Amino acid sequence: MTDFDRAQLLRSVLYVPCDRPRAVSKSETLAADAVIFDLEDAVAPGAKAEARETVRTHFSAFPASEKVRVIRINALSTPWGTEDLLAARAAVPDAILVPKVDDVADVLAVTDALNETDAPKTMRLWAMIETPRGVLNAPAIADLAGRPDARLDCLVVGTNDLAKEAGMAGATARQHLHPLLMQIVLAAKAGGIAILDGVFNDHLDQAGFAAECRQGAEMGFDGKTLIHPSQIAPANAAFAPAAEEIERAERLVAAFASEDNAGKGVITFEGSMAELLHLKQAERLLARAAAAARRERSESP
Ligand code: COA
Numbered sequence: 001m002t003d004f005d006r007a008q009l010l011r012s013v014l015y016v017p018c019d020r021p022r023a024v025s026k027s028e029t030l031a032a033d034a035v036i037f038d039l040e041d042a043v044a045p046g047a048k049a050e051a052r053e054t055v056r057t058h059f060s061a062f063p064a065s066e067k068v069r070v071i072r073i074n075a076l077s078t079p080w081g082t083e084d085l086l087a088a089r090a091a092v093p094d095a096i097l098v099p100k101v102d103d104v105a106d107v108l109a110v111t112d113a114l115n116e117t118d119a120p121k122t123m124r125l126w127a128m129i130e131t132p133r134g135v136l137n138a139p140a141i142a143d144l145a146g147r148p149d150a151r152l153d154c155l156v157v158g159t160n161d162l163a164k165e166a167g168m169a170g171a172t173a174r175q176h177l178h179p180l181l182m183q184i185v186l187a188a189k190a191g192g193i194a195i196l197d198g199v200f201n202d203h204l205d206q207a208g209f210a211a212e213c214r215q216g217a218e219m220g221f222d223g224k225t226l227i228h229p230s231q232i233a234p235a236n237a238a239f240a241p242a243a244e245e246i247e248r249a250e251r252l253v254a255a256f257a258s259e260d261n262a263g264k265g266v267i268t269f270e271g272s273m274a275e276l277l278h279l280k281q282a283e284r285l286l287a288r289a290a291a292a293a294r295r296e297r298s299e300s301p
């Protein structure tokens, strides 16, 4: 996979609890764009050491992968954090996901630890925004992306923790989370990094899941974090541009390229105004569509 594909495609990002070796090895066969090998909240305290060992074994067996592979460690302030970090560093995933990031210092502590071990610069950091303080500090955290030594590439929203920490409960929690989610999306866009939506807990409710994916895509998320393999295909579909969107973008690009519109910054396109920013948006959409098509070709037998 090229760096370009990685940057473009994070539609489906599956959490795999590392105390389930069968799920860990199965993850390589699934069509998720990315996998998060979880050592944190999906693993009970008594199973942490065993989960770490499973990750080690898995990365030794599969030193390379078509997927973006991420290891979620426990926070450095917990009894497991340091050992998780060392195990993750040794496995050399594409990124380490830092949980419960409250502020810039929580990210930089992991950055420093990685830099001290001379970890390759290709090993990146992702940060979970899932505490009230993390949401309030999201703009500063996302701005770390402007510092190449900080390694930060992506924010991941932890909706379950956030709803709990913010004191929201019940079926309507997502509705109340909306203003917070939009703040995080905005922070990620301002920092120029990827942003992933939280999980949908009821993996048997396919219609509810599809609706939440569509909503996440409309809100500006690049993709959704997932808990079950059955959620991969619908997420891939929801976060890839639709056929009509692709056709419209192609027409818009062609309109700007036409002789009549040569050198123009604003044109009339199908009855509406289109500016250069719309051209850029269309080009980005076509790049994502091309990456999705390439991924599908590489996965079809
Ligand atoms: N990653 C990889 N494989 C998974 C998986 C996952 N997250 N969830 C389920 N599977 C696999 C199972 O191993 C099983 O494979 P098999 O038939 O080859 O044995 C198959 O998919 C069907 O699983 P199913 O029986 O439907 O699910 P379950 O009842 O075993 O597990 C959950 C349901 C929700 C407990 C499980 O999906 C899970 O642990 N998800 C991740 C939770 C998590 O990481 N949370 C933390 C972040 S929010």
Ligand code: MG
Pocket (backbone or CB within 6 Å): 041, 099, 100, 130, 158, 161
């Ligand atoms: Mg969490």
